Amino acid sequence: MTLYSVIFYVLAAIILASTVLAIIQRLLVNAVVYLILSFFATGLLFYLLGAPFLAVLEVIIYAGAIMVLFLFIVMTLPIEQPERRIMETIGQWLPVVILSGISFFIAGILIFETAGSRINLNTGMATPAAFGQFIFKGYWFPVEIASFLLLIGLVGALYLGRRESEKRSEDRQ
Amino acid sequence: MIVPYGNVLLLAIILFLLGAVCSIVRRNLLMILIGVEIMLNAAGLAFVGASLKWRLLDGQAFVLFIFAVAASEVAIGLALIVYSQRRTGSVNADHYSRMKG
Numbered sequence: 001m002t003l004y005s006v007i008f009y010v011l012a013a014i015i016l017a018s019t020v021l022a023i024i025q026r027l028l029v030n031a032v033v034y035l036i037l038s039f040f041a042t043g044l045l046f047y048l049l050g051a052p053f054l055a056v057l058e059v060i061i062y063a064g065a066i067m068v069l070f071l072f073i074v075m076t077l078p079i080e081q082p083e084r085r086i087m088e089t090i091g092q093w094l095p096v097v098i099l100s101g102i103s104f105f106i107a108g109i110l111i112f113e114t115a116g117s118r119i120n121l122n123t124g125m126a127t128p129a130a131f132g133q134f135i136f137k138g139y140w141f142p143v144e145i146a147s148f149l150l151l152i153g154l155v156g157a158l159y160l161g162r163r164e165s166e167k168r169s170e171d172r173q
Numbered sequence: 174m175i176v177p178y179g180n181v182l183l184l185a186i187i188l189f190l191l192g193a194v195c196s197i198v199r200r201n202l203l204m205i206l207i208g209v210e211i212m213l214n215a216a217g218l219a220f221v222g223a224s225l226k227w228r229l230l231d232g233q234a235f236v237l238f239i240f241a242v243a244a245s246e247v248a249i250g251l252a253l254i255v256y257s258q259r260r261t262g263s264v265n266a267d268h269y270s271r272m273k274g
Contacts, residue, residue, distance in 0.1 A: 002174055002175075004174065004175040004176075005174070005175055005176045008175055008176050008180070009176075012180075012184050015184070015188065016184075016187060016188070016191075019188060019191050019192075019211060020191065022195075022207070023191060023194065023195040023199070023204075023208075028201065028203055028204070031204065031207065032207070035207060035210075035211075038211075039214065042214055042218060045218065045221075046218075046221050048175065049175070049181070049221045049222055049224075049225045050221075050224075050225045051221050051224070051225075051233050051236070053233075054217075054221060054233055054236050054237070057237070057240055058217075058240075061240050061243075061244060062210075062214065062240075062243070065244065066210065066243065066244065066247050069247060069248075069251060070203065070206075070207065070247075070251070073203065073251050073254065073255065074203060076255075077255070077258055077264060080263060080264065080265060092198055093198055096193075096194050096197050096198055097194065100190040100193060100194055103190065104186060104187065104190055107183075107186045108183060108186070111179045111182050111183060111186075112179055116178065116226075117177060117178050117179030117182060118177050118178070118179060119177065119178050119226065120174045120175070120176070120177055120178075121174070121175045121176060121177070121178055121181070121222070121225050121226055122174055122175070123174075123175060124225055124228065126224075126230055126233060130230070131230060131233060131234075134230040134234065135234055135237065138231075138234070139234050142234075142238055146237075146238050146241035146242075147241075149241060149242065149245050150241055150244065150245050152245070153244070153245030153246075153248045153249055154248065156248075156249050156252065157248040157249055157251070157252040160249070160252035160253060160255070160256045161252050161255060161256070
């Protein structure tokens with residue numbers, strides 16, 4: 001048990017606890033704030049696993065941009081009747097929990113039956129410079145596709161977000 | 174030495190299943206989208222662990238593309254949610270029953 005494994009288990013506990021708390025929240029704002037904590041801890045885990053650039057991206061994109069976007073939408077939409085209590089929807093919870101428990105056990109058996117999973121991970125670090133050179137040497141075409149995907153996302157969000165009155169006046173022209 | 178590789182995979186699987194449970198059980202459209210985000214994050218975690226195990230950077234490159242997909246997915250998804258909220262006046266999936274499904 002080294003210091004790094006202690007850090008790993010603490011971070012894993014934080015991630016799992018905050019994700020479970022986020023799932024069972026009835027108020028959306030609380031759920032989003034718990035998820036920000038979960039993604040922040042995941043960023044720290046990425047740093048521990050030797051990906052400092054991805055750790056920064058996780059905090060900026062996931063915890064920063066995506067979750068703040070969620071927060072804005074949650075605050076913009078009108079407040080509705082909260083969902084039914086968890087215990088009232090037990091017929092919906094039970095099958096899902098049983099099935100995911102079964103798949104979790106199968107996955108755990110598969111993982112620990114293979115010898116490769118018992119190999120200990122050693123600490124390593126991919127510097128952002130090396131990572132950037134690797135990306136733009138070997139994966140320049142997927143980067144272009146990803147940028148195109150982001151552009152399409154931008155255009156689609158703009159199109160869907162227009163108000164009905166604007167749409168009608170544009171159709172008339 | 175950090176931990177055995179299997180523990181990282183196990184954490185990723187638990188996170189993925191939590192995301193799946195969230196998007197199946199919750200009836201709010203925003204919570205369904207949040208479940209998809211949790212699942213994408215779990216996939217990224219598995220990729221980073223594999224990248225460290227084999228000492229290859231390809232896993233980390235895939236995580237970069239997962240980030241791009243997650244960002245555009247959330248932009249389109251939230252725009253769709255706002256659009257359908259304007260049309261039907263609700264973000265609860267139970268209230269979408271115009272087709273009597």
